[in-house]
Amino acid sequence: MNVAPPKFGAKSLIGAAVHRKEDDAFIRGKGCYTSDIRKPGMLESFVVRSPIANAAFRITSVEDARSAPGVHLVLTADDISHLGTLTAMGMQPGPDGTKAPYRPIPVLASDRVRHVGDAIAFVVADTLDQAKDAAELIEIDFDSDDAVTTMTGAMEDGAPLVWPEAGSNTAYLFATGDQDAAKKAFANAAHVTSIDFVQNRLVSNYMETRAAIGEYDEDANRFTLTCGSQGVHGQRNIIRDGIFGGDIDLRVVTPDVGGGFGPKGFVYREYPLVLEAAKRLGKPVRWVGDRTEHFLVDAHGRDNTVHAEMAMDENGKFLALRIELIADMGAYTHQFGVAIPYFGAMMATGVYDIPVLDFNLTGVFTNTAPVDAYRGAGRPEAAFLIEKLVDACARDLGLPREELRRRNFIRPDQMPYLTQGGRNYDVGEFEACMEQAMENAGWAAFEERLEASRANGKLRGIGMSYYIEACAFAGSEPAYVQLLDDGTITMDIGTQSNGQGHATAYAQFVAETLGLDVDKVTVIQGDTDRLAKGGGTGGSRSIPLGGVSAYYAGEALAEKIRKLAADELEASADDIELVGGQAVVAGTDKSVSFADIAAAATNPADLKADGEFKQDEATYPNGCHICEVEIDPATGVVEIVGFTMVDDYGLTVNPMLLLGQVHGGVVQGIGQALYEDAVYDESGQLLTATFMDYTMPRADFFPNFAFDTRNVPSTTNALGIKGAGEAATIGSTPAVVSAVTDALWRAKGIGHIDMPASPQKVWAALNG
Numbered sequence: 223m224n225v226a227p228p229k230f231g232a233k234s235l236i237g238a239a240v241h242r243k244e245d246d247a248f249i250r251g252k253g254c255y256t257s258d259i260r261k262p263g264m265l266e267s268f269v270v271r272s273p274i275a276n277a278a279f280r281i282t283s284v285e286d287a288r289s290a291p292g293v294h295l296v297l298t299a300d301d302i303s304h305l306g307t308l309t310a311m312g313m314q315p316g317p318d319g320t321k322a323p324y325r326p327i328p329v330l331a332s333d334r335v336r337h338v339g340d341a342i343a344f345v346v347a348d349t350l351d352q353a354k355d356a357a358e359l360i361e362i363d364f365d366s367d368d369a370v371t372t373m374t375g376a377m378e379d380g381a382p383l384v385w386p387e388a389g390s391n392t393a394y395l396f397a398t399g400d401q402d403a404a405k406k407a408f409a410n411a412a413h414v415t416s417i418d419f420v421q422n423r424l425v426s427n428y429m430e431t432r433a434a435i436g437e438y439d440e441d442a443n444r445f446t447l448t449c450g451s452q453g454v455h456g457q458r459n460i461i462r463d464g465i466f467g468g469d470i471d472l473r474v475v476t477p478d479v480g481g482g483f484g485p486k487g488f489v490y491r492e493y494p495l496v497l498e499a500a501k502r503l504g505k506p507v508r509w510v511g512d513r514t515e516h517f518l519v520d521a522h523g524r525d526n527t528v529h530a531e532m533a534m535d536e537n538g539k540f541l542a543l544r545i546e547l548i549a550d551m552g553a554y555t556h557q558f559g560v561a562i563p564y565f566g567a568m569m570a571t572g573v574y575d576i577p578v579l580d581f582n583l584t585g586v587f588t589n590t591a592p593v594d595a596y597r598g599a600g601r602p603e604a605a606f607l608i609e610k611l612v613d614a615c616a617r618d619l620g621l622p623r624e625e626l627r628r629r630n631f632i633r634p635d636q637m638p639y640l641t642q643g644g645r646n647y648d649v650g651e652f653e654a655c656m657e658q659a660m661e662n663a664g665w666a667a668f669e670e671r672l673e674a675s676r677a678n679g680k681l682r683g684i685g686m687s688y689y690i691e692a693c694a695f696a697g698s699e700p701a702y703v704q705l706l707d708d709g710t711i712t713m714d715i716g717t718q719s720n721g722q723g724h725a726t727a728y729a730q731f732v733a734e735t736l737g738l739d740v741d742k743v744t745v746i747q748g749d750t751d752r753l754a755k756g757g758g759t760g761g762s763r764s765i766p767l768g769g770v771s772a773y774y775a776g777e778a779l780a781e782k783i784r785k786l787a788a789d790e791l792e793a794s795a796d797d798i799e800l801v802g803g804q805a806v807v808a809g810t811d812k813s814v815s816f817a818d819i820a821a822a823a824t825n826p827a828d829l830k831a832d833g834e835f836k837q838d839e840a841t842y843p844n845g846c847h848i849c850e851v852e853i854d855p856a857t858g859v860v861e862i863v864g865f866t867m868v869d870d871y872g873l874t875v876n877p878m879l880l881l882g883q884v885h886g887g888v889v890q891g892i893g894q895a896l897y898e899d900a901v902y903d904e905s906g907q908l909l910t911a912t913f914m915d916y917t918m919p920r921a922d923f924f925p926n927f928a929f930d931t932r933n934v935p936s937t938t939n940a941l942g943i944k945g946a947g948e949a950a951t952i953g954s955t956p957a958v959v960s961a962v963t964d965a966l967w968r969a970k971g972i973g974h975i976d977m978p979a980s981p982q983k984v985w986a987a988l989n990g
Contacts, residue, residue: 227872227873227935227936227937227939227940227941227942228941230734234734235730235731235733235734235740236730236731236734236873236875236941237873237874237875237876237877238730238876239876239877239878240726240729240730240740240876240878241726241878242723242725242726242878242879243725243726243729243740243741244719244723244725244726248478253478254477254478255430255433255450255477255478255479255480256430256433256434256435256448256449256450256477256510257430257431257433257508257510258477259435259448259477259508261435261437261506261508262506263505263506264435264505264506264507264508265294265346265347265348265499265503265505265506265507265508266346266347266348266349266350266352266353266507266508266509266510267344267345267346267347267350267353267492267495267496267499267507267508267509268344268345268347268350268353268354268356268357268509269341269343269344269345269491269492269495269509269515270341270342270343270344270345270357270360270362271338271339271340271341271342271515271518271519272331272335272337272338272339272340272341272342272364273338274335274338274364274366274906275335275336275337275338275369275371275589275590275902275905275906275907276335276336276337276366276367276368276369276370276382276384276589276906277334277335277364277365277366277367278333278334278364278365278367279331279333279334279335279342279362279363279364279365280333280362280363281298281342281343281360281361281362282361282362282363283360283361284296284298284343284360284361286359286360286361287345287356287357287359287360288356290347290352290355290356290359291352291355292347292348292349292352292353292356293345293346293347293352293353293356294346294347294348294503294505295344295345295346295499295502295503296343296344296345296346296356296360297330297343297344297345297346297495297498297499298330298342298343298344299328299329299330299331299332299333300332302329302330302495302498304467305329305465305466305494305498306329306464306465306466306467307326307327307328307329307464307465308326308327308328308329308460308464308465308489308490308491308556308557309326309460309464309465309489309557310324310325310326310327310554310555310556310557310558310559310560311557311558311561312558312559312560312561312564313394313555313560313561314396314560314561314564316394316395316396316397317395317396317397318395321394322392322393322394322395322585324555324560325385325388325393325554325555325587326554326555327491327554327556327592329341329465329491329494329495330342330343330344330491330495335364336384336385336553336554336589337552337553337589337590337591337592337906338518338589338906338907338908339515339518339519339591339908340553341491341519342360342362343357343360344495344499345357345360346499346503346507350510367382368382369382369589369904369905369906370382370383370384370391370588370589371588371589371590371902371903371904371906372588373525373526373527373548373549373550373586373588374527374548375588376391376586376587376588377391377392377548377584377586382589384553384587384588384589385587388587391586391587391588392584392585392586392587393551393555393560393585393586393587394560394584394585395582395583395584395585396563396564396567396582396583396585397581397582397583398567398579398581398643398644399578399579399580399581399642400578400579400580400642401580403542403578403580404533404542404543404544404578404579404580405580407533407541407542407577407578408531408533408541408542408544410533410541411533411534411535411541411542412534412535412536413533413534413535413536413538413615413618413619414531414532414533414534415531415532415534415611415614415615415618415619416529416530416531416532416614417528417529417530417531417610417611417614417974418527418528418529418530418974419527419528419610419974419976419977420526420527420528420976420977421524421525421526421527421528421603421606421607421977422524422525422894422898422899422900422976422977422978423522423523423524423525423550423590423593423899423900423901424522424523424524424525424596424893424894424898424899424900425516425517425520425522425523425898425900425910425916426481426483426484426485426520426521426522426523426596426597427516427916427918428480428481428482428483428485428486428720429480429481430450430479430480430481431510431511431512431513431515431516432449432450432486432490432492432510432511432516432520433449433450433508433509433510433511434447434448434449434492434493434496434508434509435447435448435449435496435506435507435508435509436493436495436496436497436498436499436500436506436507436508437500437506438497438500438501438504440504442471443470443471444471444472444473445470445471445472445473445497445500445501446472446473446474446475447461447472447473447474447475447493447496447497448474448475448476448477449474449476449493450476450477450478450479450480450482450486450720451474451476451479451482451486451487451718451748451758452479452482452484452486452487452718452720452758452759452760453476453487453716453717453718453756453757453758453759453760454474454475454476454716454718454748454749454750454756454758455474455716455750455753455755455756455757455758456487456489456757456758457474457476457489457493458472458473458474458750460489460557461474461489461493461494461497464489465489465494466494466497472497472750473749473750473751474749474750475748475749475750476718476747476748476749477748479718479719479720479721480720480721481720481721482718482720482721482759482760483596483597483720483890484521484523484594484595484596484597484599484760485520485521485523485594485595485596486720487557487595487758487759487760488521488556488557488558488594489557490519490520492509492511495509496508496509513912513913514911514912517900517908517910517911517912517916518591518908518911519591520591521552521556521557521559521591521592521593521594521595521596522552522590522591522592522593522594522596522900523593523594523595523596523597524593524596524602524603524894525549525550525593525900526547526548526549526550526563526566526603527547527548528545528546528547528548528607529545529546529547530543530544530545530546530607530611531543531544531545532544532611532612532615533578534615534619537629538615538616538619538621538626538629538630539629539630540574540575540576540577540615540630541576541577541578542576542577542578542579542580543570543571543576543578543579543580543608543611543642544579544580544581545567545570545579545580545581545582545607546582547563547566547567547581547582547583547584547607548583548584548585548586549562549563549583549584549585549586549593550585550586550588550590550593551585551586551587551588551592551593552587552588552590552591552592552593553587553588553589553590553591553592554587554592555592556592556593556594557594558594558595558599559592559593559594559595560585561600562593562594562595562599562600562603563583563585563600563603564583564600565599565600565601565604565692566600566601566603566604566607567581567583567600567604567643568600568604568641568643568644568645568692569600569601569604569605569641569643569645569690569691569692570604570607570608570642570643571608571641571642571643572604572605572608572609572612572688572689572690573631573632573650573652573688573689573690573844574608574612574627574630574631574632575630575631575632575633575636575639576630576641576642577642578642579642579643581643589906590902590906590908591908595760597887597890597947597948597951598691598948598951598952599760599761599948601689601691601692601693601948601952602891602894602948602951602952602955605687605689605690605691605952605953605955605956606955606956606959609686609687609688609689609956609957609960610956610959610960612626612627612630613685613686613960613963614973614974617967617973623686623960624656624660624665624686627652627653627656627686627688628653628656631652631653631656631688632647632650632652633653634649634650634651637649637650645692645840645842646839647690647842648839648841648842648936648937648938649842649934649935649936649937650690650842650844650870650934651870651932651934652688652690652844652846654932655688655844655845655846655868655869655870655932656686656688656846656868658846658868658930658932659686659845659846659847659848659866659867659868659930660686660846660848662848662866662868662928662930663684663848663850663864663866663928665684665848668684668850671850672968675852679854679855679856680852680853680854680855681852681853681854681855681965681966681968681969682850682851682852682853682863682965682968683850683851683853683961683962683963683964683965683966683967683968684848684849684850684851684961684964685848685849685850685851685956685957685958685959685960685961685962685963685964686846686847686848686849686957686960687846687847687953687954687955687956687957687960688844688845688846688847688953689844689845689847689949689952689953689956690842690843690844691762691842691843691844691948691949691952692840692841692842693761693762693763693766693840693841693842693843693944693945693947693948693949694761694762694763694766694767694837694840694841694939694943694944694945695761695763695837695840696837696838696839696840697757697763697767697836697837698757698767698771698834698835698836698837699715699716699717699756699757699763699764699767699768699771699834699835700715700716700771700775700832700833700834701713701714701715701728701768701771701772701774701775701832701833701834702714702715702753702775702830702831702832703732703772703775703776703778703779703830703831703832703833704779704829704830704831705779705783705816705819705820705829705830706820706829707817707820707821708817708820709742709803709815709816709817709819709820710742710743710744710816711732711733711736711738711742711743711744711779712743712744712745712746713728713729713732713743713744713745713746713772713775714746714747714752714753715728715745715746715747715753715756715768715771715772716747716753716755716756716757716758716768717747717756717757717758717759717763717764717768718747718748718758718759719747719759719764720759722759722764722879722883722947723876723879723882724745724747724759724764724768725744725745726740726876726879727765727769727875727876727879728743728745728768728769728772729741729743729744729745730875730876731769731770731772731773731776731875732772732773732775732776733776734773734776735773735776735777735779735780736776736779736780736783736800737780737799737800737801737802737803738800738802738803739802739803742803761945761948762843762945762946762947762948762949763945764947765875765943765945765946766837766841766936766939766943766944766945767835767837769875769941769943770833770835770939770940770941770943771833771834771835772833773833773835773941774833774834774835775831775832775833776831776833777833778831778832778833779829779830779831780800781795781831782828782829782831783798783800783805783816783819784796784798784800784805785828786805786819786822786823786828787805787814787819790805790814790818790819790822791805791807791812791813791814793807793812797809803815803816803817804816805819835940837938837939838938839938840938841872841936841938841939841943841944841945842936842944843869843870843871843872843944843945843946843949844869844870844949845867845868845869845870845932845949845953846867846868846869846953847865847866847867847888847950847953847954847956847957848864848865848866848867848957849862849864849865849866849954849957849958849960849961850862850863850864850865850961851863851958851961851962851965852965853962853965853966853969853984855969855985855988857981857985858980858981858982858983858984858985858986858988859981859984860896860962860979860981860984862892862896862923862924862925862958862961863925864925864928865888865924865925865927865928865954865957866927866928866929867884867888867927867928867929867930867950867953868930868931868932869884869929869930869931869932869946869949869950869953870931870932870933870934870944871931871933871943871944871945871946871949872933872934872935872936872939872942872943872944872945873933873935873936873941873942873943873944874931874933875943880931880946881929883946883947883950884927884929884946884949884950885927885929885950886950887947887948887949887950887951887952887954888927888950888951888954889919889924890919890950890951890954891950891951891952891953891954891955891958892919892923892924892954892955892958893918893919894955894977894978895954895955895958895959895962895977895978895979896919896958896962896977896978896979896980897917897918897919897923897978897980898916898917898918898919898978899916899917899977899978899980900916917978917980955977958979959975959977959979962975962979962984963975966984966987966988969988970987970988972987972988975987
């Protein structure tokens, strides 16, 4: 769909810095999260988890636990044999044309545990303490085996097997591109640059840990699940169809959510367990995870090892890109886990005109927590890979990093541009965006700042990345609006806010079409009873898809209101203007309020409308991030002293909301670059299972960020929007590592450091 997006004027709500509607409740402590909810007669639950990473096991006795004070129920795998496994999806054919088998997660492990934290039993009691005490009474015999916790170790001959029946730890193989063309290009290349690096494993650490409440209405034969999620419909479908076999009536409700970042989009074992327990006991059952459980069992992110090579001609023109990537799946094929590296393959060539790609992927199992989508889901991995490689190419060729990029950027006159990864870029002005970022960052004056740092005994480096991502993939997200008796509007939609500000952004689209204040529009999400279907939130899809649908729905309702007002005012509908909750005959003082229109309507359908924008292709936000760092060589501590961004988001819906997304995204990207790392020991114990050991970025680690936009409206989106939820995370990580590497290169010719670039690693690199 190629369209000319509309332009919104200076007085439009689209593009206005409207304050967040939802914040008043949050800052007053009036938010309602799953763990805040109390149901009459509600019981508490606890999951018994494996302390061992790889073992056959047998439960020898649960009787003492079942008879312990306050205990109502103890479930093991034998008690829930009628339940299915947690659904995995997204497997693509391998090089031989066949699909590898899934290794899905059982609701409770039956005879073998495969990572520390694997679920073995479920205890329900009057209080959480009673459930924990009873869990200690369950007798379990473990027959431990050696564990494997690294990707390279998993592929070695004789490595311990996560799935012994599989015969190896290979989860799947995948290849794309043209291997023969790549061989030819590399054979004829004037220059070849190669890199090897590790994409470190991350824990999402949303502020609100997961929680779930299960209820069962025996009279209606109906389940209700309340949980924090990134979309209730996906949760319902997987639990209802994949775990309970499709023969249950299930309502899923999501209240306020304290962060999602991908991992809250998945179905976890505790959700069917609280439902099953609620049915058996006839009472609501609640489970609330603690922070250590989050570290141990919620899906982790990233975790790849990479070898990449670029073939170039004598002028540094890119000829071919070859990638060998190993992706850790953890112990199971998690919900979307196998698909995440595919997304990276699609974006492997970045913003560069690379005519040949040879991409080979191996997914492997390890005795660790499963790995799945985490903010960006494959696109951060791809951006880091190509930008790190381009920097290395520039060093090898003795060219400025920006010059090598200029020579290889896809030009605007090449758009639309079909990449070797199969993505179709519609628009982009990459060189102009980079030049603007360099000017804003004072790139040309860096040498002066470098000399000042040297005078103070510090190392200094400046780094750049140019990212592009595919988001808001082809599809739709319908919106439904209704005029209420008091003249206000409700809008239902199947996405789910996790803190992004949907209640404000969607209200702006609807209010724009109806001439209302945004406070007169109430956005409703998170209840499968209100909507039959919804796509949820992820992949920066909510505003590019849902926002346009909200705009369309508002336009459709506005047309109905004009017709109703025309009848009331004895005027033509074409002469009716909607202003401030009134329908006004243009050029007169004749008007009727929205409330009076609602009261006079005889057909309820006249007060309702819907809109559905269907998009045929993804959108492609992109931009240039420039980071500047100082390093104390005595301690290895890296300080970010400047961070500049110029991004192309197509259209800015609300600059305040956008800035919040950008700041949060940058911090998450910097967290990976400098601080965060999930580390297992050889036995499979997670060494970084608390905030004492897993470093999180803090506000006082960062300077003020310099942010600007250079928007080029998307031609695949009806309003030109490209999406912004993941972009800053994608662009920031390679920019930070580029800056650190630049400082190390200038100081001692060090051209590589793996993430996170912690003080220990930096000091060790500087001191050999």
